[in-house]
Amino acid sequence: MTQPGATIATLAWWTIRDEYRSRSTGLLLAVCAALIVFLRSCAQGAVVVNGAALDAATFMAHVAFHGVAAGVLLVAALRGMRLFHRERDDGTCAYLLSRPLARWHYLAGKVTGLWGAWAASMLVLHGVLCLMSFFDTHEVLPGYLLASLLCSVNLLLIVVAALTLSLWLPDFVAFLAILGVGVVSFIGHGIEAAAPLVQAALPPAGTQGPPGVTWWQVAWVLWPKLGALQVTASSLIGRASFLAGAWVLPFVNVAVYCALFAALCSLAFSREDIV
Numbered sequence: 695m696t697q698p699g700a701t702i703a704t705l706a707w708w709t710i711r712d713e714y715r716s717r718s719t720g721l722l723l724a725v726c727a728a729l730i731v732f733l734r735s736c737a738q739g740a741v742v743v744n745g746a747a748l749d750a751a752t753f754m755a756h757v758a759f760h761g762v763a764a765g766v767l768l769v770a771a772l773r774g775m776r777l778f779h780r781e782r783d784d785g786t787c788a789y790l791l792s793r794p795l796a797r798w799h800y801l802a803g804k805v806t807g808l809w810g811a812w813a814a815s816m817l818v819l820h821g822v823l824c825l826m827s828f829f830d831t832h833e834v835l836p837g838y839l840l841a842s843l844l845c846s847v848n849l850l851l852i853v854v855a856a857l858t859l860s861l862w863l864p865d866f867v868a869f870l871a872i873l874g875v876g877v878v879s880f881i882g883h884g885i886e887a888a889a890p891l892v893q894a895a896l897p898p899a900g901t902q903g904p905p906g907v908t909w910w911q912v913a914w915v916l917w918p919k920l921g922a923l924q925v926t927a928s929s930l931i932g933r934a935s936f937l938a939g940a941w942v943l944p945f946v947n948v949a950v951y952c953a954l955f956a957a958l959c960s961l962a963f964s965r966e967d968i969v
Contacts, residue, residue: 698796698799701795701799701803702799702802702803702806703803703806704803705790705799705800705802705803705804705806705807706803706804706806706807706810707807708803708807709803709804709806709807709808709811710807710810710811710814712807713773713807713808713811713812714811716773718769718772718773719769719815721769722765722766722769722815723819725765726762726765726819726822726823754827755823755824755827755838755931756928756931758823758827759820759823759838759841759842759928759931760924760928762816762819762820762823763816763820763842763845763848763924766812766815766816766819766849767848767849767852767876768873769812770808770809770812770849770852770853770856771852771853771855771856771869771872771873772869773808773812773856774808774852774853774855774856774857774860775856775857775859775860775865775866775868775869775872776860776865777804777808777856777857777860778857778860778861778963778966779860779865782968787800787968788968791968797960797963797964798960801857801959801960801963804857805853805854805857805956805959808853808857809846809849809850809853812849812853813846813849813850816842816845816846816849817839817842817843817846820838820839820841820842821838821839821842823838824838824839837930837931838930838931840927840930841927841928841930841931842927844923844926844927844930844941844945845923845924845927847923847945847948847949847952848920848923848924848948850948850952851918851920851948851951851952851955852872852876852920854952854955854956854959855872855875855951855955856868856869856872857959858955858956858958858959858962859871859872861959861962861963861966862962875917875918875920876920876921878917879917879918879919879920879921879922880920880921880924880925881921882914882917882921883919883921883922883925884921886914886922887925918947918948918951919943919944919947919948920948922943922944922947923941923944923945923947923948926940926941926944927941
């Protein structure tokens with residue numbers, strides 16, 4: 695391994711160790727344990743939506759998948775928004791940067807460590823839920839872990855965005871901004887998915903001219919597709935049909951935002967005064 699690679703890997707490992715010592719990790723595991731206990735009783739029941747009976751095991755698997763993913767994203771945002779200030783206050787940042795260490799090495803190590811710690815946590819928790827579902831229903835739910843890996847791209851965006859916004863905004867404001875983007879993304883994806891059904895249920899309107907493109911439609915096209923990527927990933931679970939190309943556009947959208955926030959984070963951190 696090259697010297698920069700070894701330095702980044704060392705910083706990432708230290709960051710992972712720090713993350714697993716935090717109380718947030720224990721709290722998340724406790725919440726997920728409670729969720730597993732709750733789902734063990736629900737998986738055996740009957741689920742009816744609009745008068746149609748659904749497979750309870752698959753339905754609760756989707757609920758658990760989204761619950762764990764949302765919990766990990768929230769905790770990662772909370773940990774990321776305080777990382778720079780925490781290490782500046784305890785002198786870790788000044789100590790590391792006083793050595794022959796480039797700032798981008800420090801950034802890359804912290805991003806890799808924070809993302810790796812919570813991506814591994816999410817994968818393990820999803821794996822536990824998958825095993826619990828198998829033990830309770832004796833049914834294998836294919837695609838659970840692959841869906842978790844696909845959601846880790848969302849996690850990377852949350853980590854990089856939290857680190858970036860914490861350099862420009864107060865910590866709590868940065869967290870609220872990330873939370874708002876995520877909520878709008880999930881709600882907007884739900885509205886977008888339901889729009890064809892609503893239009894089909896409405897009576898046909900009279901002859902109209904070609905619809906124009908509004909500003910909010912342009913904004914939605916450019917909006918981070920966190921919700922679309924996670925919902926598409928969850929379609930890998932169970933017997934639901936999965937369109938191979940459905941994840942491409944959300945994946946590209948989230949990846950572009952990851953690169954954008956990484957560039958902004960590097961620019962902002964390069965101008966920070968480390969004392």
